[in-house]
Amino acid sequence: MQARTWIGIAGYVALLLGGAVVATLIGGSAERVLIVFFVSLIAVLGMGIYSGNSGILSFGHLAFMGIAAYLSGILTMPVQMKQVSLANLPAFLGEANMGLLGATVIAVIFAMVVALVVGIVISRLEGSAATIATLGLLVIVHGVIIGARDFTRGSQSFFGVPRLTDLWVAAGCAVLAIVIARLYRDSVLGLKLRAGRDDGLAAGAMGVNVRRQRLIAWVISAGIVALSGVLLGHFLGAFSVKKFYFVDTFALLAMLIVGGMATVTGALAGAILITIVTEVLRRLESGLVIFGYELPDMFGSTNIGIGLIILFVMWKRAGGIFDRLEWDELIFRRTRTAAAPEEMPHAAEEGHTLRAEKVTKAFDGLIAVNEVSVAVGQSEIVGLIGPNGSGKTTLLNVLSGVLPVTSGRVFLDDDDVTGASSARLAGLGIGRTFQNIRLFTSLSVKQNVAVAALRQWPAASGADEKVAAALAAMGLTDKADTQASTLSYGDQRRVEIARALALEPRFLFLDEPAAGMNREETDALMADLKGLCQTRGMGILIVDHDLPLIMRLCERVVVMNEGRVIAEGEPAAVQKDPGVVEAYLGAKGSQQVADALSS
Amino acid sequence: MDFFLQQTINAVSLGGTYALLALGLAIIFSIMGMINFAHGELMTTTGYALMFAGLAGLPFVIAAPLAVAVAIGTAMLMERIAFRPVRKGSPATMLVTSFAVAVILQTLFQNLIATRSQPVILPDALAQSVAIGDLTIGVNQILSITITVIILVALNWFLKRTTLGIAMRAAAEDFSVARLMGVRANAVISGAFAISGALAGAAGVLWVAQRASVDPLMGFVPVLKAFIASILGGLGSLTGAVAGGFALGFIEIFLTAYLPEDWQPFKEALALGIVILLLLVRPNGLIPAFNIGREKV
Structure with a gap:
């Protein structure tokens, strides 16, 4: 790991914590906006670990977010509440009552196990076929959540989850996610996967098992996205299965792509930009008066706004704002190279x-x-x-x-x-x-x-x-x-x-x-x-x-x-x-x- | 046995619609390497065109071709405005662009037409059914199967016998070489979008004919299925798209027919699960595209 990586990480952490401090001082709605931002950022970082380094776009990651939100919600919900809202829950879940930390660990591990099983299939598929398979995953998990009424209340609202996600919990998890995402990218595993992204065939010939690298990234990324699901569930308190489907996939993918999915800096920039645009447009949506004219209500103008931003970025800079380089890589171009050994390493053995x-x-x-x-x-x-x-x-x-x-x-x-x-x-x-x-x-x-x-x-x-x-x-x-x-x-x-x-x-x-x-x-x-x-x-x-x-x-x-x-x-x-x-x-x-x- | 036959007819009818959609996706993918997420919105556009035609009092025999024509026009416009600037981009770039187009169109439908489902006026004959022995076949099913067969035969003829069709097949195998041989990129790609729009339009008419309503998200789910069908068949393979479409239709209908009551809520998930298991055995699909594994090293 180069020193540069740590400089990069220090930069992100300073930004995130600085934002959290400012939001605390302002308080109220600023805090809420920032919590949502942190939760989205964690999801985007998770998606980026897989999509950014493998080059394969995924529509399926919100499945892990949903799985983790429901499972952790079941685990932390007070027992009396479960007797009312989820009466048919099996006893071991019905009687469970955990703290946020325990529930998070279990939900994240469970999501990663699911990811491992699914990933064995998906890692065998190439490029676009893999993308469509992730789409299939989202539809499957959506269907299962609706079908498994005893656990999830089907398509009805799932309520009674204690609101344990406060600003500092969200900020702490965001810091954790950003550190993991950046360390993974610059690690040996990340390097090998990025090589596979650029040229799978050449990576194979250089000894990289591209499928295995994709699977590893997929499982890690599912874990991070699951973490954001836990936080989201415990922020909202009540949610329905719709929260983990295409509308939110679109918003999160937009964050990932606009900033540039190949870098952590890009994920951060995209999340900030899209959050700001969404907040502004959401205010427009409820009717706004400009120079005495009342603009007509525009339902879903955030979607159109985000859509147009995506189109603009794709047309002008398809790799996203930060394309392939992290902020620190843009500033510090040179890295330390080890001195070449005097003697060439010798591989010569007998008569091959x-x-x-x-x-x-x-x-x-x-x-x-x-x-x-x-x-x-x-x-x-x-x-x-x-x-x-x-x-x-x-x-x-x-x-x-x-x-x-x-x-x-x-x-x-x-x-x-x-x-x-x-x-x-x-x-x-x-x-x-x-x-x-x-x-x-x-x-x-x-x-x-x-x-x-x-x-x-x-x-x-x-x-x-x-x-x-x-x-x-x-x-x-x-x-x-x-x-x-x-x-x-x-x-x-x-x-x-x-x-x-x-x-x-x-x-x-x-x-x-x-x-x-x-x-x-x-x-x-x-x-x-x-x-x-x-x-x-x-x-x-x-x-x-x-x-x-x-x-x-x-x-x-x-x-x-x-x-x-x-x-x-x-x-x-x-x-x-x-x-x-x-x-x-x-x-x-x-x-x-x-x-x-x-x- | 009759139950089985009845279900088979249902499966052919549904599978045919998936096949038309998957074929439309496959034509674009084979030539540009692009997955067109906005394909479903072409279907929805067709639905709204039928709705307005019905409101204007046009008979169905005129309204249906008109609606297909609207889909063709929309497809070509979409290509000209949104996709041409990213034509040289990576598959991910093109996919994301089309995803954005899809969401923008959905939101526009919601704002400019209606968020709720709207009724479509259809001839009464479509709702009738014909009894053949113990079998009851809906007129719209007969229509759907007939139209699917006619389109598949016509498309086959077009791709094998006409200059533009042959140019498209050449472009699908190797676009850069095809261009060197004098095939015009814009003509081929516009043509591909026109055909893909026609296929989405036909599927849209068949879809609406069975449901008599249209909503802003109408095309979304069937096209999602068509995506799955196209990887099941082999992404970019035209024969594969048809095979995948029918295969998915059969899987879905027979799961609905034979799955025990308790399991019915999971039928969609199970159907996709079966597809994923099939992919485990054949990662390149049932009938892989010609180019798979032929990358020059």
């Missing part, structure tokens, strides 16, 4: 090999890779060449677990790793880069590399040193705090390589690493790679169209055409192979070459 045996990959009818067998040994650089569409990239994708094999086997040493996920293979020591650069665009260079370096967290330490070493190896130390997407093309390729190196891979796959680089940059990169291969004992499998480069760099070259391996051997020998020449130049071209050679 990666072997593919008769690997086939078919897309419906098209066989992109056809019974290919290749092997890469330790400290060996193998070139993989072939015309466009010959199946090189598909082979890398299959070997790194990004695509499942259709048939054939892949062995790492003697272990059969066929069908392993890309995240698992990353853990076993296979790092890779992508042909069409896939960086985590909203993260800094250092954070990009850290995602890979933190693969073994919390089991292994020394991630800072790994990051520093990988950055130094690719000459990126000066650019550590730059946002990855703003770098030049060549630098982005270097970041990809640095990121793969931070996995401390035993085998490194490079897909056209020199594309878009000039001659000097290419030469420098090749020298670096050769050095890494020797010092770290890595096996490298490299795809590139720059044949002179491949010929100079590689000890062995594999040539593919139309999904098959057509030649393999030392560069010089492969170069003269008539089949290879034909594949590249066509039959006629190869004849010309042959003629030229013989003359």
